[in-house]
Amino acid sequence: MKKRGSFLFIEKNDEVYTLSMTPELQDDIGTVGFVEYIDADTLEVDGAILNLEASKTVFELASPLAGKIVERNEALIKEPSLLNSAKEEENWVVKLTDVDEEAFNQLEEA
Amino acid sequence: MDQEAQLDYLIDYLLNENPNTNGKMMQYKMDTVEDKLVLFRGLCNVRSPEPVTEQFIRVQDAFLTKWNNERLLTTLNDMAAFQPQLYLWQGDITSLAVDVIVNAANSDFLGCMQVNHECIDNIIHTRAGVELRLDCNALIKAQGRKEPIGKAKITKAYNLPSDYIIHTVGPFIDQRGVTPIREQLLASSYRSCLALADEYQQGAIAFCCISTGEFNFPNGRAAEIAIQTVKEYLSKNQSTLNVIFNVFKDEDLQIYQTLLGMKE
Numbered sequence: 001m002k003k004r005g006s007f008l009f010i011e012k013n014d015e016v017y018t019l020s021m022t023p024e025l026q027d028d029i030g031t032v033g034f035v036e037y038i039d040a041d042t043l044e045v046d047g048a049i050l051n052l053e054a055s056k057t058v059f060e061l062a063s064p065l066a067g068k069i070v071e072r073n074e075a076l077i078k079e080p081s082l083l084n085s086a087k088e089e090e091n092w093v094v095k096l097t098d099v100d101e102e103a104f105n106q107l108e109e110a
Numbered sequence: 111m112d113q114e115a116q117l118d119y120l121i122d123y124l125l126n127e128n129p130n131t132n133g134k135m136m137q138y139k140m141d142t143v144e145d146k147l148v149l150f151r152g153l154c155n156v157r158s159p160e161p162v163t164e165q166f167i168r169v170q171d172a173f174l175t176k177w178n179n180e181r182l183l184t185t186l187n188d189m190a191a192f193q194p195q196l197y198l199w200q201g202d203i204t205s206l207a208v209d210v211i212v213n214a215a216n217s218d219f220l221g222c223m224q225v226n227h228e229c230i231d232n233i234i235h236t237r238a239g240v241e242l243r244l245d246c247n248a249l250i251k252a253q254g255r256k257e258p259i260g261k262a263k264i265t266k267a268y269n270l271p272s273d274y275i276i277h278t279v280g281p282f283i284d285q286r287g288v289t290p291i292r293e294q295l296l297a298s299s300y301r302s303c304l305a306l307a308d309e310y311q312q313g314a315i316a317f318c319c320i321s322t323g324e325f326n327f328p329n330g331r332a333a334e335i336a337i338q339t340v341k342e343y344l345s346k347n348q349s350t351l352n353v354i355f356n357v358f359k360d361e362d363l364q365i366y367q368t369l370l371g372m373k374e
Contacts, residue, residue, distance in 0.1 A: 007291055028291045051255055058217040060258040
């Protein structure tokens with residue numbers, strides 16, 4: 001099941017929720033040149049996931065859901081422009097567990 | 111030292127400090143106090159955030175205090191609330207003697223560095239004094255990366271009549287126009303400033319029209335977002351902040367008056 005919130009896609013597979021870029025967000029920020037993840041391993045709603053610098057903006061990416069970070073897309077750090085990729089296997093940001101399923105269900109359909 | 115002697119000292123200091131600016135500034139006249147003011151402002155605008163001598167600060171602060179306070183200053187008591195806690199005021203934000211004024215900053219966060227550029231970031235930094243850039247530099251260095259859009263940071267206001275400045279970077283509108291993301295980021299700028307003012311237990315905050323000038327956000331839509339976001343924040347958080355919508359241009363005054371139902 002796939003939802004959207006805070007200009008990100010959230011895809012649920014079993015108990016893992018993968019957050020990735022929406023085309024709208026990609027259009028808005030332009031080519032990403034720098035990515036720095038926040039250190040914390042748990043996220044609050046609207047909590048910062050990472051900071052990025054792109055051709056059109058300097059932006060803090062915030063999470064639409066609270067949860068525990070189980071994986072980060074480490075490839076972004078070396079190659080920030082992967083966030084501009086059309087492929088979700090390249091432009092994903094974090095994978096979360098311990099997400100409130102009800103909160104997920106209430107997000108907008110993707 | 112009288113004001114002109116202070117200016118002479120300050121200009122001399124700034125030119126000697128950075129001989130590279132000397133050439134650029136040669137075009138400026140030095141005949142009148144007004145000429146010297148323009149040159150002084152330009153030199154402050156391009157000055158890197160390097161330490162400065164105590165004597166410079168003393169002379170600068172004496173000069174700026176007089177320059178800032180010889181104008182008619184406005185306090186909250188001089189304004190009438192059109193609704194509880196909400197005020198609309200037209201004028202130069204640097205002449206407001208209120209707790210907090212909001213500066214429309216950019217992501218580099220050092221204040222406008224264009225010589226005598228007519229933007230709010232430029233005049234706020236000029237009239238506050240070079241200490242402000244030093245402060246902003248320390249904040250952004252500590253952060254270790256550029257300032258994101260929609261956040262807020264607080265500094266002292268130094269020589270301005272207000273106590274604090276909250277700096278926020280609003281969204282920039284390019285040829286693709288306003289998008290939902292940019293609208294949300296503008297609202298986020300307002301919310302971040304309000305939350306920071308409350309965190310510092312301030313009584314009043316004056317907002318400039320964030321993102322409208324150099325950042326091209328359409329004035330009408332920006333005003334709608336500003337008013338809606340402020341009202342929502344105050345009621346949701348039961349905040350007691352007094353909020354001043356500070357407009358500079360007549361166009362913005364008309365827009366706010368219409369949106370706030372103050373005009374037929």
